Amino acid sequence: GAVVSQHPSRVICKSGTSVKIECRSLDFQATTMFWYRQFPKKSLMLMATSNEGSKATYEQGVEKDKFLINHASLTLSTLTVTSAHPEDSSFYICSARDYTGGDRNYGYTFGSGTRLTVV
Amino acid sequence: EDKVVQSPLSLVVHEGDTVTLNCSYEVTNFRSLLWYKQEKKAPTFLFMLTSSGIEKKSGRLSSILDKKELFSILNITATQTGDSAVYLCAVGDIQGAQKLVFGQGTRLTINP
Numbered sequence: 001g002a003v004v005s006q007h008p009s010r011v012i013c014k015s016g017t018s019v020k021i022e023c024r025s026l027d028f029q030a031t032t033m034f035w036y037r038q039f040p041k042k043s044l045m046l047m048a049t050s051n052e053g054s055k056a057t058y059e060q061g062v063e064k065d066k067f068l069i070n071h072a073s074l075t076l077s078t079l080t081v082t083s084a085h086p087e088d089s090s091f092y093i094c095s096a097r098d099y100t101g102g103d104r105n106y107g108y109t110f111g112s113g114t115r116l117t118v119v
Numbered sequence: 120e121d122k123v124v125q126s127p128l129s130l131v132v133h134e135g136d137t138v139t140l141n142c143s144y145e146v147t148n149f150r151s152l153l154w155y156k157q158e159k160k161a162p163t164f165l166f167m168l169t170s171s172g173i174e175k176k177s178g179r180l181s182s183i184l185d186k187k188e189l190f191s192i193l194n195i196t197a198t199q200t201g202d203s204a205v206y207l208c209a210v211g212d213i214q215g216a217q218k219l220v221f222g223q224g225t226r227l228t229i230n231p
Contacts, residue, residue, distance in 0.1 A: 006161075034218055034219070036221075041226070042223065042224075043207060043221045043222060043223045043224045044162070044207065044209075044221045045221075046218055046219070046220070046221075049218055093161055093162075095219070097217070108153070108164070108211075108219060110161035110162055110163075111161060112160045112161050113160050113161050
């Protein structure tokens with residue numbers, strides 16, 4: 001079945017630095033990927049929709065200059081948290097749409113998530 | 120604005136009990152409703168529902184959708200400690216990228 005690999009699974013960085021999170025579709029082409037943020041004991045909040053070869057669509061209230069999304073190929077989307085602050089500490093999860101069918105997740109496959117801690 | 124509301128937010132029961140989790144939604148262009156189980160990492164898929172009144176079943180779990188009343192329930196019978204998790208309901212819209220809007224989740228704890 002469709003697999004999405006997300007890396008790193010955990011990262012600790014200093015305040016003011018930038019962190020890049022990668023999301024790869026391993027056995028299918030993902031023209032659309034979604035980036036979510038999850039606070040402790042809260043649900044997934046959609047941050048942006050990433051489209052291959054074009055600009056990402058950000059949800060209301062998400063700073064696009066702070067959370068840079070690049071979807072340069074059909075198998076890779078990256079989220080860069082720029083000038084990270086402690087309040088950016090969270091669990092970030094990507095999801096890719098698989099349009100090829102036959103996927104028991106009916107087209108939404110999630111990465112394993114990245115826990116970001118900014119100190 | 121699309122909205123998905125789950126209840127209860129938290130539930131603690133004993134092993135062997137049956138639980139019902141609720142999900143109501145307000146979505147402009149409904150396509151599907153999905154249930155996920157989340158333990159420590161990413162959500163794992165349980166069910167996708169698109170039609171009213173058709174029960175989906177997988178072992179001790181079942182789910183049904185009511186598109187007239189805009190809600191879905193997830194039932195778990197003969198609960199086990201391994202069922203302890205956060206259960207997320209998400210609704211997919213029919214337009215554009217068909218993104219998912221998630222509810223707040225129900226934290227289910229099964230005590231032995």
